[in-house]
Amino acid sequence: MSLSKEQIARYGRQLILPEIGMRGQEQLARAAVLIVGAGGLGCPAALYLAAAGVGTIGIVDRESVALSNLHRQILHTTDGVGHPKSRSAQARLVALNPGIAVHAIHDGVTAAGARQLFAPYGVIVDGSDNFATRYLVNDACVLLGKPLVHGGVVHFGGQVMTVLPKRSACFRCVFPEPPQAGAIPSCQEAGVLGTAAGTVGVLMAHEALKLLAGFGEPLTDRLLTFDGRASRFREIPVRRDPACAVCGERPTIQELMTIDETVCLDPQPKEGAWHASKSR
Numbered sequence: 001m002s003l004s005k006e007q008i009a010r011y012g013r014q015l016i017l018p019e020i021g022m023r024g025q026e027q028l029a030r031a032a033v034l035i036v037g038a039g040g041l042g043c044p045a046a047l048y049l050a051a052a053g054v055g056t057i058g059i060v061d062r063e064s065v066a067l068s069n070l071h072r073q074i075l076h077t078t079d080g081v082g083h084p085k086s087r088s089a090q091a092r093l094v095a096l097n098p099g100i101a102v103h104a105i106h107d108g109v110t111a112a113g114a115r116q117l118f119a120p121y122g123v124i125v126d127g128s129d130n131f132a133t134r135y136l137v138n139d140a141c142v143l144l145g146k147p148l149v150h151g152g153v154v155h156f157g158g159q160v161m162t163v164l165p166k167r168s169a170c171f172r173c174v175f176p177e178p179p180q181a182g183a184i185p186s187c188q189e190a191g192v193l194g195t196a197a198g199t200v201g202v203l204m205a206h207e208a209l210k211l212l213a214g215f216g217e218p219l220t221d222r223l224l225t226f227d228g229r230a231s232r233f234r235e236i237p238v239r240r241d242p243a244c245a246v247c248g249e250r251p252t253i254q255e256l257m258t259i260d261e262t263v264c265l266d267p268q269p270k271e272g273a274w275h276a277s278k279s280r
């Protein structure tokens with residue numbers, strides 16, 4: 001594959017970075033990324049991945065655009081309210097970069113469908129807004145061996161981590177158990193600032209670009225947290241857990257299962273602080 005004149009002009013400022021160059025740009029053009037959720041994290045992540053020339057982007061989201069999404073979900077417009085988020089996102093991304101393929105999947109991620117959904121994609125970017133999806137996406141990535149970029153945001157901050165299955169800590173290694181059923185706070189009540197979601201979402205795209213173009217050092221075995229009140233980043237070392245239910249020595253999860261989606265409590269981290277991510 002060689003780049004066209006138009007592509008060389010479009011990507012010129014990143015092509016001249018020696019760590020990317022023609023090789024990295026061609027790798028991006030051949031790459032396929034699935035973004036789970038066209039929300040506060042998925043929107044900025046998708047914009048930068050499309051702008052950078054990731055050749056195929058899938059967007060899976062079963063919701064439609066609401067007015068209350070627009071302060072942070074920057075792919076969508078006022079005119080798009082009521083329309084499926086996946087298609088609103090697709091239209092915006094194709095307008096930004098007509099040279100890439102964008103697949104809109106107006107659906108949720110399910111235990112039954114995840115294998116088939118994830119199969120065409122090399123990297124999964126999880127911008128989902130609920131723990132059921134988050135654990136399911138993590139488990140699917142580990143079982144399928146797909147690199148995962150995890151992100152979460154709530155209030156003024158959030159966190160990012162990259163998972164290379166069986167090589168670095170997975171989401172379950174850090175947060176072993178999904179929240180228990182019981183008191184169930186509304187996922188919509190937590191509140192979030194758009195710029196916090198944007199900060200985390202852009203970091204997620206950045207991590208994906210590193211994996212795809214093969215430069216830098218992936219954010220593995222480190223949970224990067226962003227405190228948007230103080231504008232402070234912190235790095236929490238994490239490690240693979242030999243007892244992890246999905247990537248450990250004797251995994252008990254060998255098939256995907258659905259977790260009760262109405263549950264939205266904070267899981268307890270094994271170590272360090274955890275910025276709960278109930279909203280995206």
Ligand SMILES: [Zn+2]
Binds near residue numbers: 172173245247
């Ligand atoms: Zn694990």
